[in-house]
Amino acid sequence: MDVKAAPGFEQQISLRQLRYLVALGSEASFTRAAALCGVSQPSLSQAIRQFEDALGAPLVERGARAFLTPLGREVAERARRILLEVRDLGELTGAGDAALLGTIRLGVTPTIGAYLLPRLVARLHQQFHDLRVHVRENIPAALVEGLAAGTYDLILAQLPLPAPGAQVERLFREPLQLAMAADHPLAARASIGREDLAGQDLLTLQRGYRLAEQTIAIAEEAGARVREEYEGTSLDAIRQMAGMGMGLAVLPELYVRQEIRPGDDVVARPFHGGRHYREMGLLWRSGVARAAAYKRLAQELMACVEDIGISYR
Secondary structure (H helix, E strand, O other), X not given: OOOOOOOOHHHHOOHHHHHHHHXXXXXXXXXXXXXXXXXXXXXXXXXXXXXXXXXOOOOEEOOOOOEXXXXXXXXXXXXXXXXXXXXXXXXXXXXXXXXXXXXXXXEEOOXXXXXXXXXXXXXXXXXXXXXXXXXXXXXXXXXXXXXXHOOOOEEEEEEOOOOXXXXXXXXXXXXXXXXXXXXXXXXXXXXXXXHHHOOOEEEEEOOOOHHHXXXXXXXXXXXXXXXXXXXXXXXXXXXXXXXXXXXXXXXXXXXXXXXXXXXXXXXXXXXXXXXXXXXXXXXXEOOOOOHHHHHHHHHHHHHHHHHOXXXXX
């Protein structure tokens, strides 16, 4: 479609209209989009109509639901990027570049969040009274999408994580351990070698987690089998399956320290020489104004890791 914007197009479009279009794209409803933006439905509808008039092409398919046209989807995607740039520009003002204040929206993978973030939030609350951290857990792919869309300012996840346009701050290497039923023959070992895994069944998280990929790689290297008929949705799930004798679970050490206790139906053993580990990182959009503050946050996160009593360098 040939689109001929009206003369002075850039003067006719406001950030408010860009926000309205993005909201309409996500809600597919004028009523819900208006509620999301805190305006009346007629006001939002009129603003979108003016946007279309200025562009000279329809952006919305109006019917029982309000779907964006192909052009509308393209414009909405560009609008998201513009709004993110404007928000980041606004962060240039205020306190120093490295100041930890205001609100930071942190996305985190469930395989690390519950086992580290309570310490981080408590530490930040004690030291930075003007900082609020909003934490939301999600699967890795959704974290990357949310970072690009501006849902998150930062994400904490296992590396490598494909995230085009993101700055990656490598944080620490966390050893992995092998969990098994307390009466499993390998429970008598002080540590686990590759030869111990030959012919064993390994349990894994659902695909999409880097830890699942690692477990599959460990199995292939050692001649073990991955139980294809079961994929856990959480670390707790595969730990419980291990406790029932259904297989062996590869678990991060932070999880083991918090969730497995002497006398449990599950025991965990380290791999020889710390052979297997996962690398964690903090990611944010490249070029944001608060990069120095995010680096400071990374330092505070590393201090939490060291407070646990183990240096994961």
